[in-house]
Amino acid sequence: MTKWTLRSVALLYLLFLLVLPVAIIGWRTFEHGVGPVVDALTTAQSLHAFKVTGIVAGFAVVLNTVFGVAASLLLVRHRFPGRRVLDALIDLPIAVSPVVVGLALILVYGKNTGVGGWLAGQGIQIIFSVPGMVIATVFVALPLVVRAVVPVLEEIGDEQEQAAATLGATGFQRFMRITLPSIRGALAYGVVLALARSLGEYGAVAVVSGRIVGQTQTVTLFVEERFQNFEQTAAYSAATALVVVAVISLILSRFLRPQGGAR
């Protein structure tokens, strides 16, 4: 009895919160057939939004992968003062609202601040431009790679690396031939999650981008802007495109997720 109650509650919960809204978006998107969807997605503004999202998410994922692996190695393999602080800081983006992250970035890199002003003098604009959006996206997706890789690094230990060292391998060779292949699955899982998060980021990017149509507008911002302008077909089409990418990422991550106990 309890079993059936639990199942029904769980299914209803998912139905109303997840399945129904997503299904309705899908249905509303293709309400008038495929033609309008293709038209809506191939406007110059829409294509540009996809391009911006691609650039921002691409840079963010590469940066997060490099930083994520480095931070994981630092956290697992080294003991240093401030290690626990670093460990806690990495989870901060989960706790802090992305809007706050965006505002904080403006306070540091805005044109009227010390750092932002100096950078502007060098001809580098961070806020209301792609670099700021990349920084914001890196920040919100920061923990995903680290949290995927750290448990695996802890589990494999460093004996294999020590063995490789006694066999003559340099630090770089140990990393490329032992460490990286050992964490490959977990790293790929973390990267896919970070990619999905980067593609879907809205709040922090909304604040730092300035939402300049045709310049700093990402797909999520495009969806919001079209919706506010009653261009529902365009909004729904882009939203559906985001859902499709997210679902593909989730399916990928299922395949890549490190299997417990499998060696």
Added chain:
Amino acid sequence: MSIRVEHVSKNFGDFPALHDVSVEIPTGALTALLGPSGGGKSTLLRVIAGLERPDSGTVHIEGTDATGLPPQRRGVGFVFQHYAAFKHMTVERNVAFGLSIRHRPKDEIRSRVKELLELVHLEQFAHRYPSQLSGGQRQRMALARALAVEPKVLLLDEPFGALDAQVRKELRAWLRRLHDQVHVTTVFVTHDQEEAMEVADEIVVMADGEVKQVGSPDDLYEHPATEFVMSFLGPVTRISGELVRPHDVEVFDQPHPEARPAIITRVTRLGFEVRVDIEVEGEPAWLQVTRGTAQQFRLEPGEQIYVRPAGARIGVAASSAPSLPSGQVAAEPAAEATSAAPVHP
């Protein structure tokens, strides 16, 4: 001397793992670092390999000062207790690892790996992954991997510690035969005195971060420098304040010079050997005698006998050094070494 360790100290936090350790490992020999856990033997091995840095002191390997060298430049082979197999590589690629990072020609690598896999009897497992091997096979693979780069010294850290008793015995004998074939200077860490006595040419006894004694297995057994070494290397019992081997005690049925009266409290037959519990001057002790001796003297609980320590002995004797066994000696309980010169610290 192949390895020369001089005045090495190493602390982990405020725990002194090694305290002013100096030891020399002879070239071509199979040397055991023996001692109780926490005695510093693994730390010493890791310092030799460069996996730990000593706080002070120096390590020379084949005449080169290796103290500041990273492990990859020391020319040592290291075998870990838990194998440290490269899990994502086949047995073949595990063994080839050291050669392939040195960019040796493919043909050379292939033939060398084949040769090594034959040496460790794993040739039919070349394409398996470590997870498909038993513990003993993984350790043999690790040994082949370490030998592949022709190390100047081979270091084994409790190599059989994670294996079950039967496999451990087999591998022990096999390691001895392998060493006789390969002749590379080998140091292995063990806390098992039987393993050290059986396999090693030379034993370094370590405890409390210090070297307690160095010598051949026979040497250490017959002439232990301290009570600790004596009791760690074999059975001991205490008779009149002296630590002696329970099989190095002469038994008499009549009063005899320097023999002490003893009352038998218990006799236990363990096949060939008989364990006789006695009381000497009110203190419990025990003897290990052959069945023949037990029958000849009719050793039964409650009987009085006279005992005189022979062979290795340490401690404050209640009387002066005993004379050599006279013609009146009724029996020699142990097969050997009853007339060995007594050792006094």
